[in-house]
Amino acid sequence: MYGVTVRDHMMIAHSFRGEVFGPAQRLHGATYVVDATFRRAALDADSIVVDIGRATEELRAVLAELSYRNLDEEEAFAGANTTTEALARVVADRLAERVHAGALGESARGVDGLVVTLHESHVAWASYERPL
Amino acid sequence: MYGVTVRDHMMIAHSFRGEVFGPAQRLHGATYVVDATFRRAALDADSIVVDIGRATEELRAVLAELSYRNLDEEEAFAGANTTTEALARVVADRLAERVHAGALGESARGVDGLVVTLHESHVAWASYERPL
Amino acid sequence: MYGVTVRDHMMIAHSFRGEVFGPAQRLHGATYVVDATFRRAALDADSIVVDIGRATEELRAVLAELSYRNLDEEEAFAGANTTTEALARVVADRLAERVHAGALGESARGVDGLVVTLHESHVAWASYERPL
Amino acid sequence: MYGVTVRDHMMIAHSFRGEVFGPAQRLHGATYVVDATFRRAALDADSIVVDIGRATEELRAVLAELSYRNLDEEEAFAGANTTTEALARVVADRLAERVHAGALGESARGVDGLVVTLHESHVAWASYERPL
Amino acid sequence: MYGVTVRDHMMIAHSFRGEVFGPAQRLHGATYVVDATFRRAALDADSIVVDIGRATEELRAVLAELSYRNLDEEEAFAGANTTTEALARVVADRLAERVHAGALGESARGVDGLVVTLHESHVAWASYERPL
Amino acid sequence: MYGVTVRDHMMIAHSFRGEVFGPAQRLHGATYVVDATFRRAALDADSIVVDIGRATEELRAVLAELSYRNLDEEEAFAGANTTTEALARVVADRLAERVHAGALGESARGVDGLVVTLHESHVAWASYERPL
Numbered sequence: 001m002y003g004v005t006v007r008d009h010m011m012i013a014h015s016f017r018g019e020v021f022g023p024a025q026r027l028h029g030a031t032y033v034v035d036a037t038f039r040r041a042a043l044d045a046d047s048i049v050v051d052i053g054r055a056t057e058e059l060r061a062v063l064a065e066l067s068y069r070n071l072d073e074e075e076a077f078a079g080a081n082t083t084t085e086a087l088a089r090v091v092a093d094r095l096a097e098r099v100h101a102g103a104l105g106e107s108a109r110g111v112d113g114l115v116v117t118l119h120e121s122h123v124a125w126a127s128y129e130r131p132l
Numbered sequence: 133m134y135g136v137t138v139r140d141h142m143m144i145a146h147s148f149r150g151e152v153f154g155p156a157q158r159l160h161g162a163t164y165v166v167d168a169t170f171r172r173a174a175l176d177a178d179s180i181v182v183d184i185g186r187a188t189e190e191l192r193a194v195l196a197e198l199s200y201r202n203l204d205e206e207e208a209f210a211g212a213n214t215t216t217e218a219l220a221r222v223v224a225d226r227l228a229e230r231v232h233a234g235a236l237g238e239s240a241r242g243v244d245g246l247v248v249t250l251h252e253s254h255v256a257w258a259s260y261e262r263p264l
Numbered sequence: 265m266y267g268v269t270v271r272d273h274m275m276i277a278h279s280f281r282g283e284v285f286g287p288a289q290r291l292h293g294a295t296y297v298v299d300a301t302f303r304r305a306a307l308d309a310d311s312i313v314v315d316i317g318r319a320t321e322e323l324r325a326v327l328a329e330l331s332y333r334n335l336d337e338e339e340a341f342a343g344a345n346t347t348t349e350a351l352a353r354v355v356a357d358r359l360a361e362r363v364h365a366g367a368l369g370e371s372a373r374g375v376d377g378l379v380v381t382l383h384e385s386h387v388a389w390a391s392y393e394r395p396l
Numbered sequence: 397m398y399g400v401t402v403r404d405h406m407m408i409a410h411s412f413r414g415e416v417f418g419p420a421q422r423l424h425g426a427t428y429v430v431d432a433t434f435r436r437a438a439l440d441a442d443s444i445v446v447d448i449g450r451a452t453e454e455l456r457a458v459l460a461e462l463s464y465r466n467l468d469e470e471e472a473f474a475g476a477n478t479t480t481e482a483l484a485r486v487v488a489d490r491l492a493e494r495v496h497a498g499a500l501g502e503s504a505r506g507v508d509g510l511v512v513t514l515h516e517s518h519v520a521w522a523s524y525e526r527p528l
Numbered sequence: 529m530y531g532v533t534v535r536d537h538m539m540i541a542h543s544f545r546g547e548v549f550g551p552a553q554r555l556h557g558a559t560y561v562v563d564a565t566f567r568r569a570a571l572d573a574d575s576i577v578v579d580i581g582r583a584t585e586e587l588r589a590v591l592a593e594l595s596y597r598n599l600d601e602e603e604a605f606a607g608a609n610t611t612t613e614a615l616a617r618v619v620a621d622r623l624a625e626r627v628h629a630g631a632l633g634e635s636a637r638g639v640d641g642l643v644v645t646l647h648e649s650h651v652a653w654a655s656y657e658r659p660l
Numbered sequence: 661m662y663g664v665t666v667r668d669h670m671m672i673a674h675s676f677r678g679e680v681f682g683p684a685q686r687l688h689g690a691t692y693v694v695d696a697t698f699r700r701a702a703l704d705a706d707s708i709v710v711d712i713g714r715a716t717e718e719l720r721a722v723l724a725e726l727s728y729r730n731l732d733e734e735e736a737f738a739g740a741n742t743t744t745e746a747l748a749r750v751v752a753d754r755l756a757e758r759v760h761a762g763a764l765g766e767s768a769r770g771v772d773g774l775v776v777t778l779h780e781s782h783v784a785w786a787s788y789e790r791p792l
Contacts, residue, residue, distance in 0.1 A: 001526075002481045007519040009385040013277035013293035013334070018178045020237070022185060023332035029277035029293010033386045046414040047477035052520050053418060068287035070277070081179035085134045105416070121273040122297045122782065123139040124184050130133075141781040145673035145689035145730070150442040152501070154449060155728035161673035161689010165782045200683035202673070213443035217398045253669040254650065254693045255403040256448050262397075265790075266745045271783040282574040284633070286581060310678040311741035316784050317682060345575035349530045369680070386518065387535040388580050394529075405649040409541035409557035409598070419596035425541035425557010429650045464551035466541070517537040518561045546706040548765070550713060609707035613662045651667040652712050658661075 003115075004049040005037040006056045010067035014082045021081075027072070030120050032087065034063060036095055037115040044107040054104050062094045084120045088128035092116040096132055135247075136181040137169040138188045142199035146214045153213075159204070164219065165251040166195060168227055176239040186236050194226045216252045220260035224248040228264055267379075268313040269301040270320045274331035278346045285345075291336070294384050296351065298327060300359055301379040308371040318368050326358045348384050352392035356380040360396055397508075400445040401433040402452045406463035410478045417477075423468070428483065429515040430459060432491055440503040450500050458490045480516045484524035488512040492528055529640075532577040533565040534584045538595035542610045549609075555600070558648050560615065562591060564623055565643040572635040582632050590622045612648045616656035620644040624660055661772075664709040665697040666716045670727035674742045681741075687732070692747065693779040694723060696755055704767040714764050722754045744780045748788035752776040756792055 013029040036059045040049045066074075071082045080086065092114050099108050117127040145161040168191045172181045198206075203214045212218065224246050231240050249259040277293040300323045304313045330338075335346045344350065356378050363372050381391040409425040432455045436445045462470075467478045476482065488510050495504050513523040541557040564587045568577045594602075599610045608614065620642050627636050645655040673689040696719045700709045726734075731742045740746065752774050759768050777787040 001524070002484070003523040003525075004481055005521050005523075007386065009387070011288075011292045011294050011385070013291050016178075020178050020180070020183050020186075024275075026332050027277050027334040028275050028332040029295075030275050031293075031295040031385050043479075043481060046412075046416050047479045047482045048416070049481050049522065051416050052480075054416075056519070068290050068292040070291040083175075083179045084184075085136055085175060085181050086179045088134070121275070121295050122271065123188070123273070125137050126181065127135045127137075128133070129135075139782065141783070143684075143688050143690050143781070145687050148442075152442050152444070152447050152450075156671075158728050159673050159730045160671045160728040161691075162671050163689075163691040163781050200686050200688040202687040215439075215443045216448075217400055217439060217445050218443045220398070253671070253691050254667065255452070255669070257401050258445065259399040259401075260397070261399075265788070266748070267787045267789075268745055269785050269787075280574075284574050284576070284579050284582075307743075307745060310676075310680050311743045311746045312680070313745050313786065315680050316744075318680075320783070347571075347575045348580075349532055349571060349577050350575045352530070387584070389533050390577065391531040391533075392529070393531075403650065405651070407552075407556045407558050407649070409555050420539075422596050423541050423598045424539050424596040425559075426539050427557075427559040427649050464554050464556040466555040517539070517559050518535065519537070544706075548706050548708070548711050548714075611703075611707045612712075613664055613703060613709050614707045616662070651716070653665050654709065655663040655665075656661070657663075 001039060001041055002043060002049050003037045003039045004052060004055065005035050006052060006059055007033065007035050008056065008059050008063055009033045010063040012066060012069055012071050014071040016081050016083065018081065032084070033119040034059065034091060035117040036091070038111050039113040039115065040111050044110060046107070050104050050108045050111060058095060058098050058103050062091055062098070084118050084126035085128065088116045088118045088126050091118070092128045092130055096130065099132060133171060133173055134175060134181050135169045135171045136184060136187065137167050138184060138191055139165060139167050140188065140191050140195055141165045142195040144198060144201055144203050146203040148213050148215065150213065162252050164216070166191065166223060167249040168223070169247040170243050171245040171247065172243050176242060178239070182236050182240045182243060190227060190230050190235050194223055194230070216250050216258035217260065220248045220250045220258050223250070224260045224262055228262065231264060265303055265305055266307060266313050267301045267303045268316060268319065269299050270316060270323055271297065271299050272320065272323050272327055273297045274327040276330060276333055276335050278335040280345050280347065282345065296348070297383040298323065298355060299381040300355070302375050303377040303379065304375050308374060310371070314368050314372045314375060322359060322362050322367050326355055326362070348382050348390035349392065352380045352382045352390050355382070356392045356394055360394065363396060397435060397437055398439060398445050399433045399435045400448060400451065401431050402448060402455055403429065403431050404452065404455050404459055405429045406459040408462060408465055408467050410467040412477050412479065414477065426516050428480070430455065430487060431513040432487070433511040434507050435509040435511065436507050440506060442503070446500050446504045446507060454491060454494050454499050458487055458494070480514050480522035481524065484512045484514045484522050487514070488524045488526055492526065495528060529567060529569055530571060530577050531565045531567045532580060532583065533563050534580060534587055535561065535563050536584065536587050536591055537561045538591040540594060540597055540599050542599040544609050544611065546609065560612070561647040562587065562619060563645040564619070566639050567641040567643065568639050572638060574635070578632050578636045578639060586623060586626050586631050590619055590626070612646050612654035613656065616644045616646045616654050619646070620656045620658055624658065627660060661699060661701055662703060662709050663697045663699045664712060664715065665695050666712060666719055667693060667695050668716065668719050668723055669693045670723040672726060672729055672731050674731040676741050676743065678741065690780050692744070694719065694751060695777040696751070697775040698771050699773040699775065700771050704770060706767070710764050710768045710771060718755060718758050718763050722751055722758070744778050744786035745788065748776045748778045748786050751778070752788045752790055756790065759792060
């Protein structure tokens with residue numbers, strides 16, 4: 001099994017509901033350094049999993065829809081806790097839609113799965129893994 | 133599948149028995165930067181795998197039992213080589229006990245598995261993965 | 265010249281005023297991974313610059329006053345842009361006050377200077393350096 | 397399941413054929429920081445997956461056959477695109493041969509699988525995973 | 529003194545002349561992860577050293593003139609060894625020209641100095657520091 | 661001013677005397693990831709500060725004299741606390757001796773200064789800087 005990973009980041013504000021979150025119930029923020037891994041059993045005719053340049057562009061496009069925003073005010077997350085693990089899934093699902101829509105090229109339809117990891121600090125990160 | 137990882141470290145002394153270890157048969161030491169990953173198929177009602185704060189506390193508690201010690205003199209390791217891979221299992225097993233005992237909260241009983249990685253330097257690390 | 269550095273982090277929300285900031289004029293947030301370096305010409309009687317444990321505690325205390333907050337609503341920053349470089353100075357100045365107040369111990373009064381670096385992502389960081 | 401990883405690097409020149417590669421069709425180069433992970437269900441009699449010293453030596457030997465070369469002129473890669481993912485497989489397959497040949501010792505024949513990751517920059521990497 | 533750093537990378541091929549370089553006399557290549565630090569005694573009216581967005585763009589522009597090339601065939605480097613330290617100066621000097629030309633905005637003319645660091649691997653890097 | 665840095669590591673056991681050290685008064689250990697920076701105002705005839713290969717070898721030789729040892733039993737450190745900052749100086753001074761003795765080649769006598777940084781964990785490190 002092959003994998004190709006590209007990295008980018010986003011900077012957002014949000015707050016959490018639930019006592020478990022302690023001081024993070026207050027409005028605060030995070031930089032998420034985001035790693036998106038494309039997994040594939042066999043390489044395509046160009047000997048790649050996906051084009052790193054196009055994967056980088058699509059990841060940037062997905063993150064641009066979230067970055068420099070207060071997620072508490074985004075309709076897509078109304079009533080939801082935008083935890084690191086929940087956001088990892090959002091990014092993975094949106095990337096998957098783009099692969100299905102052909103944004104990474106015809107060959108990228110051969111991708112088998114995705115893993116998205118969001119690093120919230122040097123001591124904590126979360127990931128979500130799904131088939132494509 | 134979701135994962136949440138927290139990082140901490142411990143500093144220990146030890147020596148190894150066996151010719152394969154060369155100069156590491158002498159008493160020496162290591163800083164282990166430790167990553168503990170909690171894996172789970174679905175998020176809990178708060179949209180988390182485990183609370184990062186509590187996970188950090190439990191990992192710190194497990195490492196405090198090992199850190200600033202000469203492992204050669206710890207009864208728990210009598211007759212055993214405390215290699216990086218063996219210690220990764222010790223940390224994972226002790227964390228699993230704490231999850232089972234409810235130390236990470238009732239919801240954390242839904243955790244499916246653990247991966248513990250010990251970085252012994254910038255060029256070598258070891259991990260142990262187990263179901264919960 | 266000796267230096268000792270400890271690392272911690274804080275997670276904040278804020279917005280900037282000024283066209284130069286583009287989308288960062290919107291409310292967003294950041295994780296700052298913070299490195300505080302204590303510089304000193306000669307070691308103290310214990311062969312240290314400062315005690316790493318106490319330095320870590322004082323840095324944590326300084327960051328706790330800022331973390332999990334919306335800096336736009338903090339009186340201390342009224343009318344100011346809390347850029348990465350400006351916050352680096354805030355952290356350095358507050359650490360310096362603590363050193364002067366004896367929070368790091370009598371010996372730490374021998375510290376000559378401080379450097380504080382705030383990493384806002386894997387591709388951007390800022391620092392502020394000052395004498396003590 | 398246990399894993400042990402060692403890290404080294406190689407520096408090569410190459411070019412790619414195919415429009416998807418854009419400017420990377422020109423002769424250019426890369427530093428690949430290479431992580432080789434050895435996976436194993438149970439530890440051997442010395443409580444190790446493989447000896448980290450020997451694993452480091454064998455990885456260095458595999459990389460020495462590739463480093464400081466223009467891969468476009470290497471017979472082994474005639475007509476092939478030496479992409480990061482393709483090279484990850486080359487390194488993994490050559491390491492596997494060495495394990496099978498006994499270069500890591502008799503005990504290392506118990507290794508179950510290999511993962512090789514090549515980091516081409518701070519924002520892109522690729523991996524190949526195979527059973528042994 | 530304040531500093532702001534932005535990071536990007538370039539991928540090049542080259543060879544060195546001189547016995548000291550051993551196997552690096554052959555055509556090979558490197559990824560350079562490049563950190564450019566802008567130093568300044570006082571912040572500007574927006575509370576910044578330079579705009580991180582513009583600094584990132586200018587660094588990218590400087591690196592684009594070098595990346596995906598065989599430096600042995602670039603006229604600018606005819607007869608010169610393009611070592612990591614020599615390239616650090618090239619990048620710093622070209623960035624300095626851009627600052628002087630106003631590419632980072634009028635306020636950036638207040639920048640006092642530059643430091644450029646090129647990381648050639650996880651175990652070696654070089655830097656060049658100059659006033660502006 | 662130019663700088664070239666090489667990285668290696670050592671693994672040692674030791675204990676500290678003094679109440680300030682708390683649990684670190686017990687025998688424990690550390691991995692030190694060591695960065696040695698050679699600083700120089702102008703490059704030599706080969707366009708280098710020092711040869712990275714030779715610098716790596718000399719750093720390895722200095723660290724080999726310390727690694728896989730209990731520093732409490734080394735005569736060189738009798739009665740001394742081998743703190744991270746104190747060891748940074750030991751490594752810097754021993755490297756300086758090697759430069760003066762010609763171990764890095766005649767040209768390396770033009771080196772102006774050294775900085776040695778010892779990383780004891782992902783959250784703490786110390787350095788020592790000296791002229792040559």
